[in-house]
Amino acid sequence: MNRLYVIGIGPGDHENMTLKADRALRQCDLICGYHVYVDLIKDLYPGKEFLTTGMTKEADRCRMAIDAARGGKTTCMVCSGDSSIYGMAALIYELRGETDDPAIEVIPGLTAACSGGALLGAPLTHDFAVISLSDRLTEWSLIESRLTHAAQADLSMVLYNPASKSRPDHLKNACDILLRVLPEDRICGVARNIAREGEQAQLMTLGQLRTAHIDMFCTVFIGNSMTTVINGKMVTPRGYRNV
Amino acid sequence: MNRLYVIGIGPGDHENMTLKADRALRQCDLICGYHVYVDLIKDLYPGKEFLTTGMTKEADRCRMAIDAARGGKTTCMVCSGDSSIYGMAALIYELRGETDDPAIEVIPGLTAACSGGALLGAPLTHDFAVISLSDRLTEWSLIESRLTHAAQADLSMVLYNPASKSRPDHLKNACDILLRVLPEDRICGVARNIAREGEQAQLMTLGQLRTAHIDMFCTVFIGNSMTTVINGKMVTPRGYRNV
Numbered sequence: 001m002n003r004l005y006v007i008g009i010g011p012g013d014h015e016n017m018t019l020k021a022d023r024a025l026r027q028c029d030l031i032c033g034y035h036v037y038v039d040l041i042k043d044l045y046p047g048k049e050f051l052t053t054g055m056t057k058e059a060d061r062c063r064m065a066i067d068a069a070r071g072g073k074t075t076c077m078v079c080s081g082d083s084s085i086y087g088m089a090a091l092i093y094e095l096r097g098e099t100d101d102p103a104i105e106v107i108p109g110l111t112a113a114c115s116g117g118a119l120l121g122a123p124l125t126h127d128f129a130v131i132s133l134s135d136r137l138t139e140w141s142l143i144e145s146r147l148t149h150a151a152q153a154d155l156s157m158v159l160y161n162p163a164s165k166s167r168p169d170h171l172k173n174a175c176d177i178l179l180r181v182l183p184e185d186r187i188c189g190v191a192r193n194i195a196r197e198g199e200q201a202q203l204m205t206l207g208q209l210r211t212a213h214i215d216m217f218c219t220v221f222i223g224n225s226m227t228t229v230i231n232g233k234m235v236t237p238r239g240y241r242n243v
Numbered sequence: 244m245n246r247l248y249v250i251g252i253g254p255g256d257h258e259n260m261t262l263k264a265d266r267a268l269r270q271c272d273l274i275c276g277y278h279v280y281v282d283l284i285k286d287l288y289p290g291k292e293f294l295t296t297g298m299t300k301e302a303d304r305c306r307m308a309i310d311a312a313r314g315g316k317t318t319c320m321v322c323s324g325d326s327s328i329y330g331m332a333a334l335i336y337e338l339r340g341e342t343d344d345p346a347i348e349v350i351p352g353l354t355a356a357c358s359g360g361a362l363l364g365a366p367l368t369h370d371f372a373v374i375s376l377s378d379r380l381t382e383w384s385l386i387e388s389r390l391t392h393a394a395q396a397d398l399s400m401v402l403y404n405p406a407s408k409s410r411p412d413h414l415k416n417a418c419d420i421l422l423r424v425l426p427e428d429r430i431c432g433v434a435r436n437i438a439r440e441g442e443q444a445q446l447m448t449l450g451q452l453r454t455a456h457i458d459m460f461c462t463v464f465i466g467n468s469m470t471t472v473i474n475g476k477m478v479t480p481r482g483y484r485n486v
Contacts, residue, residue, distance in 0.1 A: 089365035108357035122332035137482035153392035239380035
């Protein structure tokens with residue numbers, strides 16, 4: 001049976017990968033993915049064949065992986081973070097279609113909500129929304145609606161893809177939308193280069209976040225109305241102390 | 244330095260744990276947690292000391308772990324899923340307060356949004372909300388507001404704690420709230436006993452979910468307007484095929 005594993009490698013270091021992901025990568029023939037993610041793990045799996053593509057070549061990358069698996073090579077398609085949350089698993093299923101060849105196993109990994117949250121403290125102990133600020137595949141009006149509803153529902157938020165070279169003002173615009181509902185002193189956190197060189201955690205208010213220097217290696221956390229700072233950590237209590 | 248690790252063990256099997264969580268558990272003196280979660284991993288870490296408490300004893304459990312660490316035992320507090328997302332990390336920070344004793348490291352783990360998503364297919368490839376249906380610590384009116392806003396924003400949803408013996412009708416009530424906004428044929432999925440004995444994935448419509456037999460070992464996924472079924476899997480496309 002031809003096999004394709006769609007693997008979430010987590011934030012990027014070996015330690016934050018699951019045992020299952022590590023085993024699949026050790027046992028496969030071919031590792032396929034966006035070149036930045038493949039470079040993160042290449043040295044850990046010597047002797048493998050590697051196939052990479054550049055940014056925004058998602059469909060090409062997935063077709064290559066499906067074709068390689070159909071050709072008999074046990075193939076791992078690697079995604080940063082989780083393989084399903086903004087990852088390639090859906091596109092792999094779409095492109096494979098109504099057939100079982102190759103057999104697909106989606107191996108989950110730590111998404112930035114988990115790994116970035118741990119770096120900042122414990123910001124997501126209650127209900128939250130995960131929203132990407134990239135409007136490459138999504139109308140900005142829909143992103144705006146999601147931010148507004150999440151703020152009105154007092155959900156904590158994790159903002160993925162908060163900025164890139166082609167959209168330097170997205171986070172500022174998102175903050176302006178949130179500030180229509182939320183106060184300026186709402187606790188926020190920025191996790192940068194999670195589990196990679198240059199790892200950094202910063203806490204700030206929503207007002208300060210609006211003009212903060214944020215790049216594509218950042219994940220942004222917006223607290224809910226209960227979020228507080230304890231000994232330098234961003235903490236959203238669930239209410240266990242009130243029981 | 245006294246050390247306390249707050250560890251997300253993932254869904255429950257060894258394979259879905261991270262290398263970092265596994266190493267911390269192997270190297271510690273004492274493993275502390277809710278007895279059901281400790282039982283899941285006890286046999287993997289022979290020779291350790293174990294301290295467990297029953298359900299709803301969260302503050303007792305965390306105080307025990309902090310005290311043990313302050314007494315010089317390198318301690319691991321285990322949480323199912325992630326250590327921060329509905330986990331004990333926030334309460335540990337709250338109870339430690341404004342001191343660095345013990346040193347705390349939060350080690351993230353696979354939350355059910357990741358592990359259950361992988362079991363069902365790829366339901367969370369676009370923006371989503373994570374909402375617990377437990378009203379033990381949260382007013383039902385707030386849960387209702389969050390469900391309504393998430394539906395209005397066309398967010399996919401993951402519902403944690405969808406049912407228990409003391410609240411058998413919560414999921415039915417939640418579906419009734421969602422059905423004010425969403426169509427009856429909205430694609431939904433139920434992941435049961437993820438990575439444990441009796442693991443099961445079921446797809447159904449929102450109308451069917453309303454009367455489905457759901458217990459406390461289930462995590463429920465609600466699709467967004469783009470979610471579809473491909474070869475038996477729940478898939479939410481992100482739109483890469485349209486580029």
